[in-house]
Amino acid sequence: MSQSYFTILRSRAVMGAAYMVLAGISFAFLNVLTQWLAMKLAFPSASTAFWQYGFALIFSLPLLRKLGIAALKTNFPIRHLVRVLLAALGVQAWISGLASVPIWQAIALVMTSPFFIILGARLFLREKVGAKRWLATAVGFCGAMLILEPWSESFTLAALLPILSAILWGASSLMMKNLTAFERPETITIWLLVLLTPINAGLAGVSGFAVPDGLSLILLILAGLLTAIGQYWLTLAYDTADATYVQPFDDLKLPLNVIAGWAVFGYAPSGMLWFGALLILSASLYLMTNEMRQERKEAIA
Numbered sequence: 001m002s003q004s005y006f007t008i009l010r011s012r013a014v015m016g017a018a019y020m021v022l023a024g025i026s027f028a029f030l031n032v033l034t035q036w037l038a039m040k041l042a043f044p045s046a047s048t049a050f051w052q053y054g055f056a057l058i059f060s061l062p063l064l065r066k067l068g069i070a071a072l073k074t075n076f077p078i079r080h081l082v083r084v085l086l087a088a089l090g091v092q093a094w095i096s097g098l099a100s101v102p103i104w105q106a107i108a109l110v111m112t113s114p115f116f117i118i119l120g121a122r123l124f125l126r127e128k129v130g131a132k133r134w135l136a137t138a139v140g141f142c143g144a145m146l147i148l149e150p151w152s153e154s155f156t157l158a159a160l161l162p163i164l165s166a167i168l169w170g171a172s173s174l175m176m177k178n179l180t181a182f183e184r185p186e187t188i189t190i191w192l193l194v195l196l197t198p199i200n201a202g203l204a205g206v207s208g209f210a211v212p213d214g215l216s217l218i219l220l221i222l223a224g225l226l227t228a229i230g231q232y233w234l235t236l237a238y239d240t241a242d243a244t245y246v247q248p249f250d251d252l253k254l255p256l257n258v259i260a261g262w263a264v265f266g267y268a269p270s271g272m273l274w275f276g277a278l279l280i281l282s283a284s285l286y287l288m289t290n291e292m293r294q295e296r297k298e299a300i301a
Contacts, residue, residue: 016241017249017284019233024253026230031103032260033223037216038099039265045095047210048220049088050200055224056231057193063186071190074183083175084195090168091196092203097161103261104147104273107254109162111144111280116170124174127242132290136283143279146272147254177238185235192231249284 034052037043063071074080097106118137121127149155179188204210212220237246255277261267 012241013245016237016246019237019240020246020249021252023230023233023237024250024256026226026233028253028256028260030223030226030230031098031107031257032264033219033226034095035098035103035261035265037219037223038095041216041219043212043216044204044208044210045099046092046200046204046207047212048095048223049091050197050204050209051212051220052223052227053091053193053196053200055221056227057197057224059225059228060190060193063190071184071187072194074187074191076179076182079175079179080188080191081195083172083179084192085199086168086172086175087192088196088199088203090165090172091200093161093165093168097158097165100156100158101162102267103265104254104258104267105159106162107257108144108147108276109159110166110169111140111250111254116167117173120170120174121177121242124178133245133287136287136290139283140280143276143283144254146276146279149272173238176235177242180235180239185232185239188235189228189232193228245287249287252281252284254280 034048037048038045094106094110097109101109118129118133122129150159176188237249240246258273258277
C-alpha cells in the first residue's frame with residue numbers, strides 16, 4: 001500500500017470523522033428502536049431511557065472489569081455529574097419528541113446542535129473557530145432548515161423537544177470535550193453509563209415506572225447495546241479532534257435516519273430533503289479536506 005494511504009489512516013482529521021460517522025450509524029439504528037417503543041408499543045419515554053441506559057451499563061461491565069476500578073478514578077467528579085445530568089435531560093427530551101415527531105424531522109431539528117456547540121466551544125473552551133468552520137457549519141444548518149421547513153403548517157410544538165435536546169446535548173458534548181483533556185475515553189464512557197442509570201431511575205419513578213416484557217424487552221436490550229457502542233465511538237471522536245471540527249460530521253446522521261425512518265415507518269420527508277442533505281454532506285466533506293490540509297502544513301512547519 002502507498003505511503004499516502006497510511007498517512008490518511010494516521011490523520012486525526014480522518015479518524016475523528018470516522019469515529020463520528022460510526023457513532024451516527026449506531027444511533028440511527030437506536031432511533032428506530034426508540035421510536036418503535038414510543039409509537040408502536042406506547043412504552044413510557046422516561047422508563048425507556050432508564051432501561052436503555054441500564055442495559056447499556058450491563059453491556060459495559062466487561063469493559064469495566066477489564067479496566068478495573070481504576071477506570072472510575074477521576075479528579076473531576078463534579079464535571080462528570082454535570083455532563084451526565086445534561087445528557088440525561090437531553091435523552092428525556094429526545095425520547096419524548098420521538099413519540100410524536102417523525103425520525104427525519106426530529107433529526108433535522110437536532111442538527112441545530114452544531115451552532116450551540118461551536119458557540120460554546122468558542123466561549124468556554126476557547127477553541128479557535130475560523131471563518132471556514134463557521135461557514136461550513138452555517139451551510140449545514142441551512143440544509144437542516146430546508147429539510148425541516150419550520151414555516152410550514154406541519155410544524156408543531158412537539159418539534160421543540162428535539163431542539164431542547166440539541167441544546168442539552170450540545171452542552172453535554174462541550175463538557176465531554178473538556179474532560180477528554182484529562183480523562184481517557186473509557187473513563188468518560190463508564191462514568192456516563194454509571195451515573196445515567198440512577199438519574200434516569202429517578203425520572204422514571206416520578207412519571208410512573210414501567211417494566212418491559214416480550215418485544216419491548218428485546219428492543220430495550222438491543223437499544224442498550226447500541227447505546228454503549230455509540231457513546232464509545234462518540235467519545236473517541238471528541239478525543240481525536242476539536243469539537244468544532246468533528247461536530248459537523250454528526251450531520252451525516254440525517255441521511256442515515258431518513259433512510260431508516262422511511263424503511264421502517266414509511267415516513268416521507270419533504271421535497272427539500274435531498275437538497276438539504278447535499279448541503280450538509282458537502283459542508284462535512286469540505287471540513288475534513290480543509291483540516292487535513294492544515295495538518296500537512298503544520299507537519300511541514
